[in-house]
Amino acid sequence: MGLFRLFARGFREAFRGIAANSVLSLASVSTAALTLAVLAGFLVAAANVHHLATVVEGQLQVRVYLEDGLPEVDLRQLEAHIAGIPGVVGHAYVSQEEALERLRQYLGDDRFILEAVEEANPLPASFEIDVLRPDLVERVAFELKDQPGVREIRYSAEVVRRLLDLTNFFRLAGLAMAFLLTGVTVFIIANTIRLTVFARRDEIAIMKLVGATDWYIRWPFVLEGIVLGAAGGGVAALLAAGGYRWLFRFVVERLPFLPLVRPEPMLHNLTLVLLAIGALVGVVGSQISVRRLLEV
Amino acid sequence: MVALSGVNLRVERGEFVFLVGASGAGKSTLLKLLYREETATRGQILFNGRNLGRLHPSLVPHVRRKIGVVFQDCKLLPNKTALENVAFALEVTGASGREIRRRVPAVLELVGLSNRLRACPHELSSGEQQRVALARAIVNNPAAVIADEPTGNLDPDTAWGIVGLLDEINRRGRTVIMATHAQGIVNRLNRRVVALVEGRINRDDRQGGYGHGPF
Numbered sequence: 001m002g003l004f005r006l007f008a009r010g011f012r013e014a015f016r017g018i019a020a021n022s023v024l025s026l027a028s029v030s031t032a033a034l035t036l037a038v039l040a041g042f043l044v045a046a047a048n049v050h051h052l053a054t055v056v057e058g059q060l061q062v063r064v065y066l067e068d069g070l071p072e073v074d075l076r077q078l079e080a081h082i083a084g085i086p087g088v089v090g091h092a093y094v095s096q097e098e099a100l101e102r103l104r105q106y107l108g109d110d111r112f113i114l115e116a117v118e119e120a121n122p123l124p125a126s127f128e129i130d131v132l133r134p135d136l137v138e139r140v141a142f143e144l145k146d147q148p149g150v151r152e153i154r155y156s157a158e159v160v161r162r163l164l165d166l167t168n169f170f171r172l173a174g175l176a177m178a179f180l181l182t183g184v185t186v187f188i189i190a191n192t193i194r195l196t197v198f199a200r201r202d203e204i205a206i207m208k209l210v211g212a213t214d215w216y217i218r219w220p221f222v223l224e225g226i227v228l229g230a231a232g233g234g235v236a237a238l239l240a241a242g243g244y245r246w247l248f249r250f251v252v253e254r255l256p257f258l259p260l261v262r263p264e265p266m267l268h269n270l271t272l273v274l275l276a277i278g279a280l281v282g283v284v285g286s287q288i289s290v291r292r293l294l295e296v
Numbered sequence: 297m298v299a300l301s302g303v304n305l306r307v308e309r310g311e312f313v314f315l316v317g318a319s320g321a322g323k324s325t326l327l328k329l330l331y332r333e334e335t336a337t338r339g340q341i342l343f344n345g346r347n348l349g350r351l352h353p354s355l356v357p358h359v360r361r362k363i364g365v366v367f368q369d370c371k372l373l374p375n376k377t378a379l380e381n382v383a384f385a386l387e388v389t390g391a392s393g394r395e396i397r398r399r400v401p402a403v404l405e406l407v408g409l410s411n412r413l414r415a416c417p418h419e420l421s422s423g424e425q426q427r428v429a430l431a432r433a434i435v436n437n438p439a440a441v442i443a444d445e446p447t448g449n450l451d452p453d454t455a456w457g458i459v460g461l462l463d464e465i466n467r468r469g470r471t472v473i474m475a476t477h478a479q480g481i482v483n484r485l486n487r488r489v490v491a492l493v494e495g496r497i498n499r500d501d502r503q504g505g506y507g508h509g510p511f
Binding site: 202203205206207208209210211212213214216217 | 331354357360384390432
């Protein structure tokens with residue numbers, strides 16, 4: 001049989017089944033959407049905390065903010081001192097202009113926020129110092145604390161550790177919730193499809209009798225499951241995307257220095273993940289409802 | 297509960313066999329074993345040299361396509377026309393559209409329903425419904441046709457029409473095995489008769505009747 005005909009028939013039958021049980025199908029899609037949206041929430045939270053951790057870790061090593069208008073001589077002297085501290089493997093000077101340019105890049109479309117500060121750049125110049133090992137960070141910081149021209153020192157090994165713990169928590173909690181809720185979704189999809197199977201039991205009996213293959217009989221039900229699950233995934237993705245875009249704008253406008261993961265391409269990937277999980281949930285649900293009825 | 301035991305039966309290609317016996321004697325069970333609706337707990341059932349009991353589940357559909365089955369209650373799909381009911385059997389085996397358009401009207405003509413193609417089962421008489429079921433059973437060009445009391449719901453004349461068709465199908469080279477209570481039909485057709493009593497073969501006559509024995 002042509003693959004196209006097989007697909008066409010499968011989809012026709014699948015949509016027939018969905019239309020016949022429209023109320024339960026809607027319930028299935030809603031449940032799938034809700035559970036997958038919850039999962040999406042956890043995934044987005046985990047991604048952001050992890051992002052925050054890497055941002056902090058990147059800055060981590062040690063960042064020395066300088067006083068404004070530091071003379072060139074003092075700058076050179078400080079730089080030489082930094083290079084001489086044991087454990088320092090590299091350092092880079094970031095001027096005030098560079099600091100502003102970086103922020104502008106980070107803000108992307110929202111860079112208009114900076115228009116007000118273009119005239120008087122409030123960002124300090126700094127040295128970014130890479131340290132060999134995390135345990136050397138505090139010593140490097142201590143060495144530089146009282147140097148002339150140093151305004152502030154930031155390092156955050158402890159913060160990174162906590163953030164990574166939090167990331168793991170979000171991932172585990174998300175996974176646990178996902179398992180639980182996915183179970184519920186599978187159950188509801190399985191029941192919806194069971195109704196379709198039941199409505200067509202005579203047809204199925206005859207199909208078996210005249211020699212339709214198991215897969216030929218199953219295929220429309222599996223497709224029905226995939227359609228229900230993926231529809232749920234799609235709705236969840238829309239909810240997640242809308243919600244996150246709103247949150248991102250909200251945060252960028254009010255707390256522009258909080259490093260959130262940019263919506264793209266994260267939401268794009270999230271959508272694919274949600275659709276795939278939804279479809280998978282549908283496949284599992286349909287298999288459960290079809291398996292028993294098709295035992296020859 | 298044991299439905300059948302010690303049954304040893306060999307049916308040659310092209311034979312016509314009546315399976316007779318009281319209700320509960322095991323006729324339906326024996327037929328179900330033949331089209332692999334049931335599997336035997338002991339012993340073996342060979343179809344075209346293939347052991348049905350050891351058949352891999354994925355091969356069952358392919359054996360079923362070589363065996364047409366007809367029941368007392370026809371088992372037609374009520375919302376499909378005669379044409380669609382027969383075409384359905386070809387569709388699910390993956391036949392092409394052209395093949396379906398060629399073969400379906402031909403078998404419906406063979407069973408004498410050329411003028412009833414668009415009728416749904418509820419618009420057909422019991423006899424016509426059984427003819428559609430017969431057409432469906434043979435549309436795949438099976439090696440054997442198994443009929444489980446196909447005339448059970450029909451008046452004698454209509455029943456005779458169905459048996460005549462089975463006879464015709466048999467003359468065209470297909471093996472026919474028919475379970476029945478109808479003495480008149482068995483006696484008049486004078487074919488091989490296998491009688492079951494309480495799950496055992498009680499009699500196997502090459503050309504026999506029904507009703508003179510120990511029943």
